Amino acid sequence: MSFDAAQTRGRQSPGLRGVYAVDEGFAALLSGSGLRAVRQASGSYILIDLDAQGALELDATTVTGSRLDATTGGSGSYTTGVMGTATRMPLSLRETPQATTVITRQRMDDQAMTSITDVVRNTPGLFLSRSNGPGRPAFSARGFDIDNVMYDGLPSAYQGWVVGVQPNLAMFDRVEVVRGATGLVTGSGNPSAAINMVRKRPTIDPQVRLSGGAGRWDDYRGEVDVSGALNDSGTLRGRVVGAYRDAHSFRDEEEHDHGLFYAIAEADLSERTTLALGFSRQEDQTNFFWGGLPIGIDGRHLDLPRSAYPGTDWENKEQKVNTLFGDLEHRFDNDWRLRLAAMSSWQDALFSGTYLRRDPALDMYHYAYQSGHDEDQNALDLYASGPLQWLGRSHELVFGVSRRENEMTTQEYTGNGFIPVGGARPDFVRAGKTHNITTQEGAYLTTRLSLADPLKLILGGRLDWYEYDNRSGNGDYKVTRNLTRYAGLVYDLDAHHSLYLSYTDVFQPQTQKDNAGKLLEPVVGENYEIGVKGEYFDGALNASLAVFQIDQKNRASLLADQSGCSTFPTSSCYEAAGLVRSQGVDMELQGALSENWQVGAGYTYTRARYRKDDDPANEGERFDTDQPEHLVKVSTLYHLPGQLEKWRVGGSVYWQSRVYNDVALSGGTYRLDQGSYAVADLLLGYRANEHLDLQLNLNNVFDRTYYSAIGYDISWGSTDTYGEPRSYLLTAKYTF
Template sequence: MSRLTPPRCLAAPRNHLALAICMATMTPALAQQGEAHQSAAGNVLELGATEITNTQLGSTTEGSRSYTTGAMSTATKLPMTMRETPQAVTVITRQRMDDMGMTSINDAIDATPGVFLSYASGPGRQTYYARGFEIDNLMYDGIPSGYNGVNVGVQPNLAMFDRVEIVRGATGLVTGAGNPSAAVNMVRKRPLGDQRVTLTGAAGSWDDYRGEVDASSPLNESGTLRGRVVTSYRDANSYIDGAEEDHGLLYAITEADLSDDTTLAVGFSHQKDKTNNFWGASLVGLDGRHQDLPRSYNPGTDWENKEQETNTLFAELRHQLANDWKLQFNGSYAKQNALFSGSYQSRFKADRRLERTVYQTKNDERQTGLDAFASGPFQAFGRTHELVIGASKRIYDMTSDDYDPYNFSSWPVDGGKPDFTRISSSRAVTSQDGVYMTTRLSLADPLKLILGGRLDWYDYDDKESSEADYKVTRNVTRYAGLIYDLDDHHSVYVSYSDIFTPQSNKDTSGSPIKPIVGKNYEVGIKGEYFDGALNASAALFRIDQENRAVNVTGADRLNCSDQQNCSVASGEVRSQGIDLELQGALTENWQLGAGYTYARVHTLKDAANPQNENQRFDTDMPEHLFKLSTVYRFQGPLEKLRVGGNLSWQSRMYNDIPLDGGSSYRLKQGAYALTSLMAGYAVNENLDLQLNANNVFDKKYYSSISTSTQYGGDTYGAPRNLMLTAKYSF
């Protein structure tokens, strides 16, 4: 609980934006005291309809009306402002989600600067990329969770999250194993200190309907026990003929103050998603060109289905120790059941006749995550420093059942649903144990040094074949960042971070080759204005991903103990570019989130295919990305009105399509921009209406393009569409 002391933000003259933010983040008692303080000084500030809550900018974004955050710990476990974090970071706040009508993590990813949402494997098999590398971890309240968008890849429902924090580059210090792409940390909503209920209803194009209830309240008279429940359901058709989907969510959390120093939170979420349009994309012609089919064309069948159900239990225990130290424990257990029955059109036969490839699999995925750490200040050399020491454990247990026909490419195009029969089952368990330490050293008043290290034990256990097992023992991950404050508003930084990715490939002796290592080098400048209400950054980065497996070829293969699986760790890929971002308040009433990223990703070394060296690593991702979201709230007679929108632009994508006869055709999706608009109106203190218009100029474009004439990859983006949302709070 906050003590009734004079508010520091009122102790000296400030600009009106800073003062309004300060007042909006106080407890009611502090707010009253602040108003009295201002009156006594003869400087009364009228806040109008500003909501006074006990939420601080940076710890919880809900209710802040902000597009930025004051503090985040995703990069290093240390609670630092964006300016203090020596990497490119973004936060998608609750306000930004609501303004832009975001409902799933796909929407948040699509709005994040420097991150690319790809549907190259099908319209419902999304993958995420940052700086040219796939994001293979999603984090929930700081606990990493393995993510495979092509095979399993549930899309978390944003109704249960307060914000999404994204750190671009190598993030091995907090995630352990993974790619040098980004850490995406989804922070769950917590119970509020007062009773509040919000009812939301939405209706949009193609019979897209959504309902949501969000209720929070103290559960005892003293307020030491609090609870919150969020439930959501969406039923939608599509611009694609016959395509439909539905999404259901139940989220519940209870938070208890066990003592003045100890708080326990326990929660549960149940999410169920279903769609019949997830795999098949349109074929290109035999000449490699787009067929320019209608956007409504559905290459799939009416029997296809993707059904996923995820149940998650989680807990968090926070204990305040002496001398400003704290102890925190987080635990999570998630179980996902998924059944995929799908198909895609194909031309695998020599005569390139049109057929259908069919597929069915059932996945049972279990993920367990544990993380415990202690953090706090310490004194050394006459200065105060910070330290985090922790340990974590992850277990990823996957069982898959495959069915016949399996990838059977001669199924008739209109042959109906096959009689799928289970033919095999496989199970693999991946475990990872780690210990880590991070410290922020105050070398001088303007100079801070962050050092971190992590030690991991990684074990892949294939329950069907011990020959596929592999381990990584005592892998060392490093982190270093140096930050220098130029003045009260600007800092420059330089940082290094890395991450490892174990490989199943075997060397010439039959032993697993060493892990891939992704090394992230970054230098930049950051600005913080209006007491943290606006953050700006500019960074230059380079990522070197080394030790990629390269197949042994030619006479050298005779020296391999296993000639079917023989590689050397010699491949190398480099990503380098620039990252610019601005997020937060330009004025009291104008919020903005905008960013531009250029990332050139190319192959440095590839002994098996030397022709790939110095060539683009993946051509069907754009090198340039620009994304902008904004909202403006009018004042005076129009104070109930707000307007805003999105603007996104990306450079061209292309693939060189092999053709029969040995030639090729360069298939392109040229650069394009998309514009979306929104307008909201607060009818009264309880009812709010909002209209979102997406792709207002009805741009026709491909969100992904094909790589072959033998199977489909052309997926259209959505045409112009509308969504009307009504929200009633009491």
């Protein structure tokens, strides 16, 4: 904030009570003063005298940088000031000793993102896989699948190939991503990444935002976002978001629609206590979600038209998820705070679909399948955090407990099987169900020690009790007191650069047993990382370079000698001896290059190889050939200066290296591949006035033809899936 001292002479402010974002805080501070804080493109603020007539002169004003806070809505930035996904501590990107990215509200709007799949596709270091079918996306990072998605810091199980719901971005302020092992905050999982979806919160100032869009293939979408204080004092605030999208596709006959309702209320129970309660309901429907296009019996692409639809006219996928969430926070006099957060979600899903498959004679059929899924997830987290003094220096401490529960009921049907290509819907009849409950309880502690002014050490640990209860039969297992460790050292080289190194890990229970009939120890993913981070313009621009190594060890390996196996030949025995090693480089730049220029760019190289496996032929080979080793993602937005200041231009480039599968044939194998490819998008925006904004997005401008997923079997695995051709979307936004 910078201003002329004469502007504030003789004026008073009532001060602040409660928790505010920056813009809201300034509005409350200056209420009734005749002054207004106006944010500049650089992130700094100036004071405007509302009572002044004509032009306002600020002879002694100097515009300087102003640090961003966590909330990104309205900031216009491609980065954020602080994030707590890695450690529960509100640290800047530079202070966090892991590779981190934030996809801000501005970036979501610029690239017309609508779901988490758009976020994954555009986030450096993350890979969006369609190998399970177009409607069952999977996410990965550093060579391993992502199996957790967090909401406001609470982890939730994600299985995109089963029933994973695709969160609608209309209700989120930003998405925070931490790459590598993240067991300190998620508990169990793979050493890939944590994706934290941070919801929008109510504002004090009233705001109404309407948005409508229309695009190629009858893609129509609308959104309304209303927020503001619900009483005169501003101690009670609310926000409601509604969104709907109805669209077809470049594939013939394909269609889908998505609906969202989101509401949240926030109340200051006292000067130091805030309660928030919210509810969301999301409904998604599509008639194409499973298999893709088949490959030839020679293992090659059939090169069918991109518009080819491999489904039938009766299939359908419906998902409905209701979520109730809330948090209660109390702030003590000594800068400590206590936070309790909880979330419950109930998902109902019914899948009726087909995929193309060949029988043993290699004749083509549709394989029909139907299943119903009822998934309930609950999460609870209670923690305290704050500063402490020790040996004359100030440090930080976080400690807490958490609990997760996932209850899944799957309804099975008869009628699943081969039908003629394009055949009528079978008579599906309920035949039974499976029911299982997974619970995980944990206790964690993290501290950030100030060893010296430029040197900070972060140490953390977590104990987890994990239990899987198969209510449908045998197969129960548990893990008791699993220890997860975290260590990070950050050294400030100068005012703008820091060097860091870190160790993190995560565990994943497994069901295989050894010769003694004992469950194998959990798979452990260890992440070693060293890097350098840069922070410029008071945090408006962040840069990073990291080198990492991940060892996923204790993987189940089939024993070559089963003579000592008490359950053989009914079931085989294993040992925890497998090892996969992932090594690579992570580079990123995010934020403002100038007052008018935002950029988000990253390059990732990942080399994941089997080091030890029960199949010696795998050792030294790629862990997953469906994932590219090189990824480049660049997004940018530039506001034109001078007389063209109402215009903005931008675009993005996505590039990935080659992927392949070795397809088994009767006489050997054929290597089916998708070579490296690049896709470019463009953006043109025009702000007609202070209320109306227009934007045109052109995607795949050069109409590049490519496969976003490739098949792997001539009989099974018809997942050749084309990427989207050239498309456009025109969006109008009205704010008042």
